[in-house]
Amino acid sequence: MARLINRIRFGRGLVLLICGIYFAVPMAASLWFSIDDNKGGTTFRAYTELLNAPGFTDSLVLSLELAAVTVVVLLLLLVPAVLAARLGAPRLRPVIEVMCSMPLVVPVVALTTGIIGVLRWGPDYLQDTPLFQTIVAIQDPKFPIVLIIAYVLMALPFAYRAIDAGLRGVDVVTLVEAARNCGAGWLRAVFTVVLPNLRSALLNAAVLTVALVLGEFTTASILGFTPFSVWINSNGKSDGQMSVAVSMLSLLIVWLVLLLMSAVGRGRKAARS
């Protein structure tokens, strides 16, 4: 028996070791690559020049704006619908579920093809209608609304799952009934009773969405906009070292945000109990 346990421990250690190497080496190597001056020394040139690189701030700001707006739009659309399905119209639930799974089926490249197809209707068929102006307006390179639409769609499945998982742990129907019996109106019940209970689920949904938007490349690049990820790519073709530096930085940022979120969530749970 002891030998068996030893063997299991050994096997586990080996598996973790191999996987650890596979996942750690590229990161360590990239970190080294980004500060290697090719003469055996180190330099932080890539990191200091980063801030002054043309387009760095613009693209980063655009990405952050897109992320923020996407989160707001997504939650405003999704939360009322999900709550309505729970509270008032259970028959809505399968509809929402199907709607929120569909974007998973369609690869992002294919979705982008469809979006381009729709955008082409503008010059092709709608030249003289007000819809044409709309189609032009949503492609404003300063703030491409069309990307928001695409990102909300892409984030829909993940956000829905996060919120649905949160709702599973809370008996919303009873909570709302109790609040209503105490004389609270619907709005008050939702804002002061339901939403605070869903805080960590909403937080999760928001984090997933932000991570998705900050890393999204396909749609933005094909449609010809320049958020952060597209900038990294085009910039990386000219300065390899700097692009690796940015890549490491973006990975670090996402990681920190996620760790912070889970720490906040755990702290709250601990405080409550």
Added chain:
Amino acid sequence: MTTAPTPVPAPASAAHSGGGATAGPVTPATATATTAKAPRPGRRRTGGSRAWLAALPLLLFFVIGFGLPAVAIAIGAFTTSTDAPDGGGTFTTDNLTGSLQGAYWTALWGSVKLSLLTALIATVVGLPLAQAVATSRFRVFREAVMSASGVLANFGGVPLAFMFVATLGNSGEVTKKLGLTRHGWNLYTFSGLSVVYLYFLVPLLVITITPALEGLKAQWREAAANNGATALQYWRHVALPVLVPSLLGGFVLLFGASFAAYATAEAMVGSSVPLISMQIGDALSGNVLVGQGNLALALGLDMIVVACLVMAVYLPLQRRSAKWLA
């Protein structure tokens, strides 16, 4: 839970998420009032019909954001494009047949091959890793690996490509240290791309399979041990049969993720490895013959068909695994 914040959200919600406000028969104005009124009878039923209104913005958004592109693909794939000699809009199956021939067929097949290979390797590698992590005694370690997996699984894309270029590319650190180019290593090939894809596929499998592994009851293992089963027999006759639907489901999910991946390949190999997503990107950038503008839409349709097949396999499997691990 104080009364202070209520005046603030009330007007805001009336303006934006109007659905929330109309979910019940009470108007926003009376909803914020704090007087203790007994709920009127029959409220739930009337609320039910109005609750649909709360979902209306999402439905509308979905129809416009998802429905229109879907229609555009469906129509575009079967009609000639506007730059065609006949002015466009006539029914044709040329786009579809064209998208399944020559370079496009090679790319589609290349994508399927790459996805099958990487999904298979990631499943085989990821299962022992997930098991090693799930049965670890250290809670902090488990949580750290899970959160790391969450990050890495979504880490596909441009940064990943650059990271591997810096590591295993022609002038990458590891390549230089170990002199890998002399042994015929080249990152910018099919196998190089597979190594890169595993970097986000393995964590993705760990995330998807861990709940199933945690659902394996300790009693099953004990029962097997009490009946004299070895660890191997336990896995062969108890654990694996329970895990098979989850594993297959995970495999299919990985296939889908790998099949749809675009950014990593685009940033790393461009179109030197034939992949369907690269071809679509090319075709959308106008890189097609005159009159074939709608070919990209047909390629998109091909991709959706493959993805639908994948989902048709995945959903029943997921239901089956949920039955055991509830």
